[in-house]
Amino acid sequence: MYSVKWTNRAEGCKMTKIYDLLDDKRTIKLIQDATLNTKDFGLKPEHGLFGSEEWWEAIENGTIPKKVLEGVISRVYMSGHNDFPEFEVSARDGSKTSWERQGYDKYYVVGKKIKMIYVVQKPKRPLRNQADRHKILLEIWIG
16 A cells, blocks of 8 residues: 555655555544534535535545645654654745644655645534634655
């Protein structure tokens, strides 16, 4: 699952897929359970239940558009009470964004190139101090 290689010919860099949501059954189950069994948590099932066949089809046909972020890992750190693994990406346009680490931690090294494919979804109910849209990582490639 993590041995897949991809070559970014423009950069001449081999990339390794370190995360694929399709293989992350635990995360899919947790978000589905929150969506189905709570009032305030989970995602709005606008195009099918998160992680369902209908949801994946909506991504593949463009109903839920995929977004791509490419850049360099500029920081690897723990947030919260030093218990939440995150990393920062410096994108080609100079912007910086923080993301939760997914997959194997050993691949998150400052200076490594990264490509992330994600979709944007609405939470059932935005909570105070949180965005009204969530970026859901589909794949992470590091090289």
